[in-house]
Amino acid sequence: MTALTKIRRAPHKASSDEGVIRRIIEAAKVAHVAICVDGQPFSIPVACAPHNESLLLHGSTASRLFKALASGAKGCLTITHVDALVLARSSFHSSIHYRSLMAFGVAREIAGDEKIFALNSLTEHLFPGRISELRNSTAQELAATTILSFPLDQVSVKVSDGEPDDDKADLESDIWAGVVPIHSTYGVAIPASNLRSEIPVPDYIATWVAG
Amino acid sequence: MTALTKIRRAPHKASSDEGVIRRIIEAAKVAHVAICVDGQPFSIPVACAPHNESLLLHGSTASRLFKALASGAKGCLTITHVDALVLARSSFHSSIHYRSLMAFGVAREIAGDEKIFALNSLTEHLFPGRISELRNSTAQELAATTILSFPLDQVSVKVSDGEPDDDKADLESDIWAGVVPIHSTYGVAIPASNLRSEIPVPDYIATWVAG
Numbered sequence: 001m002t003a004l005t006k007i008r009r010a011p012h013k014a015s016s017d018e019g020v021i022r023r024i025i026e027a028a029k030v031a032h033v034a035i036c037v038d039g040q041p042f043s044i045p046v047a048c049a050p051h052n053e054s055l056l057l058h059g060s061t062a063s064r065l066f067k068a069l070a071s072g073a074k075g076c077l078t079i080t081h082v083d084a085l086v087l088a089r090s091s092f093h094s095s096i097h098y099r100s101l102m103a104f105g106v107a108r109e110i111a112g113d114e115k116i117f118a119l120n121s122l123t124e125h126l127f128p129g130r131i132s133e134l135r136n137s138t139a140q141e142l143a144a145t146t147i148l149s150f151p152l153d154q155v156s157v158k159v160s161d162g163e164p165d166d167d168k169a170d171l172e173s174d175i176w177a178g179v180v181p182i183h184s185t186y187g188v189a190i191p192a193s194n195l196r197s198e199i200p201v202p203d204y205i206a207t208w209v210a211g
Numbered sequence: 212m213t214a215l216t217k218i219r220r221a222p223h224k225a226s227s228d229e230g231v232i233r234r235i236i237e238a239a240k241v242a243h244v245a246i247c248v249d250g251q252p253f254s255i256p257v258a259c260a261p262h263n264e265s266l267l268l269h270g271s272t273a274s275r276l277f278k279a280l281a282s283g284a285k286g287c288l289t290i291t292h293v294d295a296l297v298l299a300r301s302s303f304h305s306s307i308h309y310r311s312l313m314a315f316g317v318a319r320e321i322a323g324d325e326k327i328f329a330l331n332s333l334t335e336h337l338f339p340g341r342i343s344e345l346r347n348s349t350a351q352e353l354a355a356t357t358i359l360s361f362p363l364d365q366v367s368v369k370v371s372d373g374e375p376d377d378d379k380a381d382l383e384s385d386i387w388a389g390v391v392p393i394h395s396t397y398g399v400a401i402p403a404s405n406l407r408s409e410i411p412v413p414d415y416i417a418t419w420v421a422g
Binding site for chain 1: 240241243244245246247250251252253254255256258285286287288289291293296298300301302303305307309311313315330331333334337338341342344345346348349352355356374375377381382384385386387388389390391392393394395396397398399400401402403404405406410411412413416419
């Protein structure tokens with residue numbers, strides 16, 4: 001733990017549990033990545049995927065964010081999962097269950113054969129089961145894509161869970177209190193209008209819906 | 212549109228549609244707020260709610276982020292909704308449907324009577340229907356809460372939607388292509404263990420589930 005990753009607010013919510021961290025990362029398809037440009041922060045959503053001890057970020061070669069990150073800009077990468085609403089008997093104790101991870105560091109651009117592997121990992125993470133069906137990326141496509149590896153060695157994780165933490169005086173109240181979970185679910189797959197009608201929805205999509 | 216808010220990447224995805232912007236804000240319970248501290252970016256998830264032409268942010272008086280924002284730090288506020296996976300016939304054209312809003316500016320701390328109104332607005336936005344049941348916040352609770360108003364006058368919005376945009380040569384492929392929607396839904400409400408068993412789940416929670 002460094003000065004950057006020390007959690008000062010609500011330190012009881014800090015987690016260093018490797019399983020918790022792993023599940024936060026595995027469940028994320030999008031991270032927010034922030035950089036500073038002349039003292040002005042920019043925080044941008046970016047597609048992501050786990051990769052060894054880092055996180056892959058996928059963007060266009062032409063993106064300002066990716067150019068800055070590839071040139072060594074200090075970054076802050078944040079993943080947030082909103083898991084539930086917590087309805088306490090007062091506004092003050094009402095809250096949100098979340099799991100969030102902040103990583104600090106400088107990204108590394110991935111090149112060469114590692115880039116092909118990384119792009120495939122990204123595709124497979126975002127669309128599980130899909131990569132075996134897709135043709136290989138062309139050299140031109142690879143050239144138009146920047147893949148960055150963002151380090152996960154300076155990480156701070158906060159988890160808010162548990163029951164409403166009401167004041168004793170409010171426990172006599174007649175209003176309901178509890179937790180309402182929030183789930184992210186897949187809807188019914190919508191075929192492209194140019195898809196030939198005899199091509200079925202692949203089985204792997206059904207496994208996404210099943211969760 | 213200023214230099215900060217000009218969208219350079221994929222400008223066809225830029226939106227200035229007031230209805231689109233309003234729906235992005237109305238659907239958000241959490242925003243990511245980034246600041247720079249000595250050239251190091253920090254991007255942190257924060258509970259939020261619409262408020263006139265600004266966005267309310269809710270945090271602890273003791274939070275470093277909130278102290279910095281209340282002291283005039285330049286901020287970048289980002290809201291991101293991930294709406295669908297887009298399965299094209301190549302990795303390169305596969306993508307994610309999203310709606311994202313970035314706002315740039317300096318937050319203003321809300322005080323006095325406006326603070327009570329703002330806190331109630333936040334509670335009602337996060338837990339629709341709830342505020343009429345809750346007791347008023349105490350002076351002590353108000354003092355322990357910082358509410359910031361983040362301006363929305365410098366905003367850049369990007370929307371990615373539409374069908375997979377495949378290369379012509381890939382249209383002969385036998386693999387499925389299309390869009391798989393992602394929905395955020397509420398699960399079954401879980402009563403607090405100290406809730407008296409005769410207190411029912413309120414009707415307004417059922418309307419959340421119904422969407």
